[in-house]
Amino acid sequence: MPDTVDSNPGGGSKDAGEVAATGGDATASVSTGGVLAAPEIGGGLRWNAKTIAGAVVAAAVIIWLLVKAADDIEQFVVVTLNGLTLSALYFVVASGFTLIFGLMRVVNMAHGALYLFGGYLALKMQQNWFREEEGISLSLGASTADAEYNIIGWIVPLLLATLAIGAIGVLLQQVFLRWNQGQDLRQALITIALSVIFADQMLAEFGGISQNIAAPASFPTSVSLFGDVRFGFFRGVIVLGSALLIGIGLWLVIKRTRFGKIVRAGVDDRDMVSALGINVQLVFAGAFFLGAALAGFGGVLGGTMISLQPGQDTAFLLNSLIVVIIGGMGSLGGAAIGALALGLVDSYADVYLVFGGTDLTNYSILVTFALLVAVLAVRPLGLFGRPA
Amino acid sequence: VTIVSRGRASWAAIAVVVAIAALAPLVTSEFFTSVILTKALWLGVAAASLIFLAAFGGMVSLAQVGIYGVAGMTYANLVAADGGNPAAWAPWLAVLAALLIATAVGLGFGTIASRSEGIYFLMITLAFSVLVYYFFSQVTQLSGFGGVNNLDLPGILGNPGQDPLPLYYVALVVSVLVFIGLRGISRTAFGLGLQGVRDEPARMRALGFDVTLHRALAFTLAAFIAAVAGILSVWYNRRISPGSINLAQTIDVLIIAVIGGLYRLEGAWLGALVYALIDNYSREWVPDVGNVLGPARFNTLIGLVFLIIVLLSPGGLMGIWEEGRERLRRRRGGGGIPPRTTTPTGPEGDPAPGTVK
Numbered sequence: 001m002p003d004t005v006d007s008n009p010g011g012g013s014k015d016a017g018e019v020a021a022t023g024g025d026a027t028a029s030v031s032t033g034g035v036l037a038a039p040e041i042g043g044g045l046r047w048n049a050k051t052i053a054g055a056v057v058a059a060a061v062i063i064w065l066l067v068k069a070a071d072d073i074e075q076f077v078v079v080t081l082n083g084l085t086l087s088a089l090y091f092v093v094a095s096g097f098t099l100i101f102g103l104m105r106v107v108n109m110a111h112g113a114l115y116l117f118g119g120y121l122a123l124k125m126q127q128n129w130f131r132e133e134e135g136i137s138l139s140l141g142a143s144t145a146d147a148e149y150n151i152i153g154w155i156v157p158l159l160l161a162t163l164a165i166g167a168i169g170v171l172l173q174q175v176f177l178r179w180n181q182g183q184d185l186r187q188a189l190i191t192i193a194l195s196v197i198f199a200d201q202m203l204a205e206f207g208g209i210s211q212n213i214a215a216p217a218s219f220p221t222s223v224s225l226f227g228d229v230r231f232g233f234f235r236g237v238i239v240l241g242s243a244l245l246i247g248i249g250l251w252l253v254i255k256r257t258r259f260g261k262i263v264r265a266g267v268d269d270r271d272m273v274s275a276l277g278i279n280v281q282l283v284f285a286g287a288f289f290l291g292a293a294l295a296g297f298g299g300v301l302g303g304t305m306i307s308l309q310p311g312q313d314t315a316f317l318l319n320s321l322i323v324v325i326i327g328g329m330g331s332l333g334g335a336a337i338g339a340l341a342l343g344l345v346d347s348y349a350d351v352y353l354v355f356g357g358t359d360l361t362n363y364s365i366l367v368t369f370a371l372l373v374a375v376l377a378v379r380p381l382g383l384f385g386r387p388a
Numbered sequence: 389v390t391i392v393s394r395g396r397a398s399w400a401a402i403a404v405v406v407a408i409a410a411l412a413p414l415v416t417s418e419f420f421t422s423v424i425l426t427k428a429l430w431l432g433v434a435a436a437s438l439i440f441l442a443a444f445g446g447m448v449s450l451a452q453v454g455i456y457g458v459a460g461m462t463y464a465n466l467v468a469a470d471g472g473n474p475a476a477w478a479p480w481l482a483v484l485a486a487l488l489i490a491t492a493v494g495l496g497f498g499t500i501a502s503r504s505e506g507i508y509f510l511m512i513t514l515a516f517s518v519l520v521y522y523f524f525s526q527v528t529q530l531s532g533f534g535g536v537n538n539l540d541l542p543g544i545l546g547n548p549g550q551d552p553l554p555l556y557y558v559a560l561v562v563s564v565l566v567f568i569g570l571r572g573i574s575r576t577a578f579g580l581g582l583q584g585v586r587d588e589p590a591r592m593r594a595l596g597f598d599v600t601l602h603r604a605l606a607f608t609l610a611a612f613i614a615a616v617a618g619i620l621s622v623w624y625n626r627r628i629s630p631g632s633i634n635l636a637q638t639i640d641v642l643i644i645a646v647i648g649g650l651y652r653l654e655g656a657w658l659g660a661l662v663y664a665l666i667d668n669y670s671r672e673w674v675p676d677v678g679n680v681l682g683p684a685r686f687n688t689l690i691g692l693v694f695l696i697i698v699l700l701s702p703g704g705l706m707g708i709w710e711e712g713r714e715r716l717r718r719r720r721g722g723g724g725i726p727p728r729t730t731t732p733t734g735p736e737g738d739p740a741p742g743t744v745k
Contacts, residue, residue, distance in 0.1 A: 107510070188510060192639055192642065193698060204688075321518075
């Protein structure tokens with residue numbers, strides 16, 4: 001399947017130089033669809049060494065998981081659900097990252113910083129505005145673990161933080177990125193600089209201690225699945241549900257609305273879209289708003305589900321990078337697949353990397369790395385990636 | 389055809405700079421020699437590995453810190469004093485092994501990453517670097533809980549804590565070798581091929597060059613240089629912890645390269661010197677502005693410097709220097725030499741890869 005570009009089979013309408021210049025050994029799936037179009041992966045698998053090796057590894061992994069599942073089905077269900085909820089969170093964050101890249105070719109290295117900032121904003125709103133309802137006003141800011149909040153005290157910070165991060169994203173784009181469009185390296189460097197400043201300022205403002213946004217007290221802590229298996233309500237229902245809604249919502253927006261149509265057209269040919277009289281700058285600003293807002297939304301979810309602390313920005317930048325590298329930059333479907341792969345691999349590797357007496361869970365990051373390498377070895381542009 | 393001309397420092401200029409550097413410890417304090425000059429030299433080597441790839445290969449790699457982390461950790465574990473392998477190796481043997489292992493890791497990274505270009509390459513190498521960091525912070529058998537400390541050094545270095553001079557001169561010699569070596573390689577057939585790959589990958593491929601192989605080999609070479617920097621850094625710090633090879637350090641090396649100038653090898657050490665100076669002295673002169681700026685907010689300051697450089701002069705300080713000289717020359721001589729920084733256009737109308745963006 002890895003037809004190299006040298007043969008350039010799909011490049012009829014494309015300038016050969018252009019294809020080659022952008023896509024090294026890109027597999028030649030120069031498909032015509034938009035962001036969500038599913039390019040035919042491989043178009044007819046051929047049984048060469050790579051495919052066989054891939055199949056063997058996949059079979060080994062599946063067998064290993066089946067053995068583990070048969071061993072303790074309840075643990076397996078919980079681990080799988082953990083992986084799925086992680087995937088959901090990764091997807092929410094990475095979909096914003098890939099949206100911005102798909103349309104504007106901007107790699108927003110400040111995406112992780114926006115994620116963390118969104119979480120902190122919501123946390124502060126929750127603590128400062130909704131705290132009194134507890135009745136007794138204790139010393140502010142000190143112990144937050146015992147405070148309880150109703151559902152308004154969670155939803156309002158969520159929405160406001162999401163909007164605020166979206167607005168900050170637009171601001172960043174207008175001030176720092178609008179005037180140097182097309183200089184992707186320079187833009188990446190600018191956003192790296194911004195992320196450094198952001199991270200340091202957040203450390204100064206919010207401190208280095210791990211904090212949590214409180215889930216509404218009215219939410220049950222867990223739901224019963226079957227037998228004795230229980231799973232966290234927030235993780236299982238809210239995070240998974242929001243990710244599904246966001247996925248479907250984005251899909252509808254991109255497939256069914258005029259905005260989405262312009263975005264898809266812009267992904268394929270930016271210059272042509274602007275030549276047609278469409279205000280591309282407005283669309284860019286809109287896409288940046290949406291992309292950044294998704295980071296902020298993810299930050300609030302993550303801040304409730306995991307925690308907020310310095311370093312989470314790096315972690316989620318890395319997660320977003322891996323998700324889009326696996327799935328293919330600019331592809332929403334790719335982000336979903338990539339997030340699913342990364343979340344499940346993370347989750348399984350953290351628990352099941354035990355062979356007999358030797359516990360290798362320390363080395364779980366190597367499995368993530370192997371996943372990345374495996375995908376890149378077969379498809380240098382990711383599963384759904386296309387040459388720019 | 390795109391010809392991206394870049395200035396080259398003359399041998400005389402290099403000799404003068406090296407002579408000044410060699411004599412510097414005589415007039416500066418031991419503190420300055422150690423904390424500013426030696427640090428600038430080893431950071432410069434790390435940045436040089438990045439600049440070499442960017443300038444001659446058109447590849448901006450963020451994996452350099454990951455690779456130097458591999459070298460540093462390997463060395464640290466092999467000579468391990470506390471909290472690691474009890475079977476300690478002789479330092480020089482450990483150096484050799486660390487260089488080999490890190491270069492091999494670089495070859496692996498390069499093989500995968502070299503199939504991608506431009507911004508994809510940047511992202512993939514960034515992911516590599518962060519993965520290396522997470523690997524060492526998870527695997528505490530290798531990194532110890534608070535890092536690997538009190539490392540043994542080769543005898544030639546003595547005790548840098550008491551006398552920083554031996555380490556300084558070793559770092560200086562290594563830096564000069566790295567500089568001359570990389571410069572020399574850029575003029576060999578391999579180096580010229582690499583620059584061809586940078587400017588016109590499609591044509592080079594048509595000419596029968598193996599573009600991917602060229603990139604992967606260049607990456608491996610840069611990995612070797614990064615590994616050298618990793619060794620120097622553990623000699624300098626006498627310890628290594630996951631925290632010293634994290635994303636912040638990755639970005640610091642990038643910042644150094646960008647401040648100095650991504651497209652001039654000399655820029656590596658210039659940027660490192662500026663970085664070390666800011667790192668050390670900013671705490672004294674930066675005013676306290678609430679929580680926003682102050683002695684404790686070094687990252688904000690360096691981030692701002694980085695941002696301003698990227699916004700104003702993508703060529704970094706070397707770019708500013710070149711531009712200034714160019715203006716001066718034109719004003720004097722009425723313009724005998726055409727401007728250096730042309731922005732040729734690539735196939736898509738974007739500035740060609742490798743040009744100053």
